[in-house]
Amino acid sequence: MSSGSGGMFPEMAAQYWVTACRVEELPPGGRKLVKVNNIEIALFNLKGVIYAIKNRCPHRSGPLIRGFIDPAGGIKCPMHGWRFDLRDGSSERPAQAAVYPVKVESGLLYLCV
Amino acid sequence: MQLEQSDKLIKDEYAFFLQEKNGWSLTAGPQDLELVAHALRVLLHARTTPDFLADYLALVDCQGEDGGWSPFSADRESTVWVSAFCGLMLIRGNRLLHHERLARSVRKAIDYFLAAQQPDGRWVDPRWADLDTTSHPVSFFNVVLALDEPHRRSDVLRAWERGARFILDHQSADGGWYDNDFHPSGVEITAHLIQDALVADLVIDNRVNGVRESCAKGASKLYEWQAADGSWDEENVDHTMDCTRSLMVVTRILGDGGGEESIMRGLRWIIANKNPQGWGDFPGMETNLERTCDGLDTLLKYKAYRNENPRDVVRLWGYVP
Numbered sequence: 001m002s003s004g005s006g007g008m009f010p011e012m013a014a015q016y017w018v019t020a021c022r023v024e025e026l027p028p029g030g031r032k033l034v035k036v037n038n039i040e041i042a043l044f045n046l047k048g049v050i051y052a053i054k055n056r057c058p059h060r061s062g063p064l065i066r067g068f069i070d071p072a073g074g075i076k077c078p079m080h081g082w083r084f085d086l087r088d089g090s091s092e093r094p095a096q097a098a099v100y101p102v103k104v105e106s107g108l109l110y111l112c113v
Numbered sequence: 114m115q116l117e118q119s120d121k122l123i124k125d126e127y128a129f130f131l132q133e134k135n136g137w138s139l140t141a142g143p144q145d146l147e148l149v150a151h152a153l154r155v156l157l158h159a160r161t162t163p164d165f166l167a168d169y170l171a172l173v174d175c176q177g178e179d180g181g182w183s184p185f186s187a188d189r190e191s192t193v194w195v196s197a198f199c200g201l202m203l204i205r206g207n208r209l210l211h212h213e214r215l216a217r218s219v220r221k222a223i224d225y226f227l228a229a230q231q232p233d234g235r236w237v238d239p240r241w242a243d244l245d246t247t248s249h250p251v252s253f254f255n256v257v258l259a260l261d262e263p264h265r266r267s268d269v270l271r272a273w274e275r276g277a278r279f280i281l282d283h284q285s286a287d288g289g290w291y292d293n294d295f296h297p298s299g300v301e302i303t304a305h306l307i308q309d310a311l312v313a314d315l316v317i318d319n320r321v322n323g324v325r326e327s328c329a330k331g332a333s334k335l336y337e338w339q340a341a342d343g344s345w346d347e348e349n350v351d352h353t354m355d356c357t358r359s360l361m362v363v364t365r366i367l368g369d370g371g372g373e374e375s376i377m378r379g380l381r382w383i384i385a386n387k388n389p390q391g392w393g394d395f396p397g398m399e400t401n402l403e404r405t406c407d408g409l410d411t412l413l414k415y416k417a418y419r420n421e422n423p424r425d426v427v428r429l430w431g432y433v434p
Contacts, residue, residue, distance in 0.1 A: 059240060060147070061401065063394055066347070068297075078349060079394065080241065081295035094239050 017103065017110040026050060026109065033065045036113050040065075041100060043109070044086060046073060050102045051086035052111050058082075058095035122384065123412045127159055129390045130409060136402050139171035143187040146175070150198035151406035153206060158413040158429055162209045169206050172199055173218040180225030184240070193229055193238040196222065197249030204256055205431045220264040223257060226250040227268050234275035242295035244283055245302050248310035251276040255313035256431035270320075277321045280310050288330030289338075300338050300346040301355050307331040308359035312366050313432040325367065332363050336375050343382030350392055353379055354407045358414050362430050365423040380415055383408065 020034045020043065032043045033055060040055035042065040053075065055064050062079030069075055076083045082093045089097035101112040130152070135141040137152040149172065156162045162169075176182055181191025182199045200222035207215040230236055230250070238246040254273035262269075284290055289299040296302040307328045314324045335356050339345055346352040357379035364372030386392070391400030392408040417426040424433050 060403070061394070063398060066395060076297075078347065079351060080301075081292070081297065083294070 015112050017112050020052070020109045020111045023104055023107050023109050031065060033063075034111075036111055039113060041111060041113075042067075042075075043102075044069065044075070046086070050104070050109065052100040052102050053084065053086055053089060054098040054100075057084075058097055059093065064097070119412050119415055123159075123409065123416070126391065126405065126409050126412070127155070130155060130402075130405060133402055133405075137406075138168055139175070139186060140167050143185065146172075146182050146184060146186050146195050146199055148403050148406070149186070150195070150202050151403050151410075153202040155406050155409050155413070157202070157205055157209075158410055158417075162206050166210055166212065169203065169210060169212070169215055172203060173214050176218055176221060177225075179228070180221035180223075181229070191225065192240060193226075193236045194241045194246050194249050196225060197236075197253045200226070201249075201253045201256060201431070204253070204260060204262065208260065208434070219257075219262065222253070223262070223264050223269060226253065227265060227272055230272050230276065234279035236276070242292035242302060244280060244290055244292060245295065245305055247276050247279055248306050251280065252309040252313070252430075255310070255317065258317050259313070259432050260434060274321060277310060277314065277324070280306055281321065281323055281327055284327055284330070288334035290331075298338075298346055299334070301349075301352045303331050303334055304345075304352070304355040304359040307363050308430065312363050313430070315366050316427060316432050328363050329367055329369070332360060332367070332369065332372060335360060336372070339375055339378065343378035343380075344386075345379070348386075348396055350383070350386060350394055350396070350404055351407060353383055354404075354411045357383065358411055361414055361418040361426055365418065365426050368423075376415075376418070380411070383411060 018036050020036055021032060026032050026043055026045045028045050028048050030045045034041050034043060041052050042055040044051045053064055057064055057077040059082045060079055062077040064075050064077055066078045067075040073086050074083045075086055082091060084091045084097040089099040103110045137148050139149055156165050175186040177189055177191045179191050181196035183190050184192060184195050203215050204219045235243050235247045236250050237243055251273060254269050257269055289303045290306050291299040292302060311324050312328045314321050344353045345356045357376055360372045360376050386396040387408060388400045391405035393399050393401060394404055414426060414429050417429050427433050
């Protein structure tokens with residue numbers, strides 16, 4: 001199993017790794033909502049790669065955990081269809097979703113928040 | 114559902130809504146204007162608008178020079194969708210408030226929408242699907258026409274008809290409207306278009322051919338899409354409220370008694386899935402103010418829907434004075 005965005009954010013000085021859940025709680029194809037530092041984060045396991053994105057859509061706060069995954073690695077909000085790339089949170093809409101680096105160690109899944 | 118039960122819910126939820134006033138009132142500071150417009154609609158339908166003149170004047174204060182509004186009150190870049198919602202609340206509110214500043218603001222908003230319409234009749238907003246966006250200025254113009262606002266009336270009539278025609282021309286053969294990016298399921302957009310844009314024509318002046326058939330097909334599609342538990346769109350609270358309200362006004366205007374069972378199932382699901390105070394976006398989610406405003410609006414419209422005179426519920430969309 002690999003992490004979706006771990007190691008891509010070397011500039012994050014004030015952030016630190018926090019345990020999110022046990023890895024077996026997020027099997028391939030699964031999704032899970034966790035709350036870390038009072039932030040709701042939606043976790044997705046796409047074919048063994050784990051992605052973490054802030055749960056609330058920047059448009060109207062729709063819950064991305066209930067969104068629709070597409071084959072290109074995007075998530076569409078269930079409220080009004082805004083799509084975000086799970087790798088970097090980018091969107092064709094006037095918004096950027098927050099994504100979080102992920103790492104797995106000793107059976108635990110960590111998020112950098 | 115018994116009316117007494119809905120009256121009690123309305124009373125309790127309205128008290129909660131007032132308790133959360135700092136979260137939606139412009140008198141408390143800058144706000145998300147979509148939420149503000151949702152709140153002003155509750156005030157209108159609860160018949161408490163005259164107690165909130167300061168909120169309406171504050172909405173005028175954040176109108177842009179071009180006559181539009183930005184999604185956030187402190188910003189200055191006008192966008193169509195939220196501008197239509199704000200303009201609609203002002204023209205409807207001013208029926209009760211009779212304030213010259215509000216009247217001037219409505220005329221500026223009319224200018225904004227006339228200037229922003231595209232050559233093919235649509236309006237665009239990067240935050241919303243074109244069809245959904247178009248339905249909002251059409252809805253605003255519905256009320257401008259219904260209330261006999263004279264400002265640039267012939268221009269408004271032309272723009273309104275072109276907008277309505279754009280929507281009609283994009284209805285699918287199955288009766289629904291779809292947008293692959295924003296609304297692939299078609300549920301919410303279909304509910305919006307028939308209630309906000311099209312059906313008003315049947316009570317204003319029957320100007321656009323095909324509206325009655327289009328609305329009937331749209332309503333049929335909503336019946337078909339409803340889940341056995343009464344909800345729409347995978348238990349989406351927002352979309353279930355949209356569909357339930359849409360069927361209330363559309364079936365009343367069409368004289369379609371077949372919608373009653375669907376409306377009641379939708380309403381029962383909405384009530385069964387409310388939080389102790391307010392509603393969230395999906396069952397079990399925490400309450401948010403926008404959904405709570407939608408929930409209150411649904412209950413208030415249901416109360417009017419139960420009245421024998423069909424104009425009572427139509428009035429809550431502003432299509433009759």
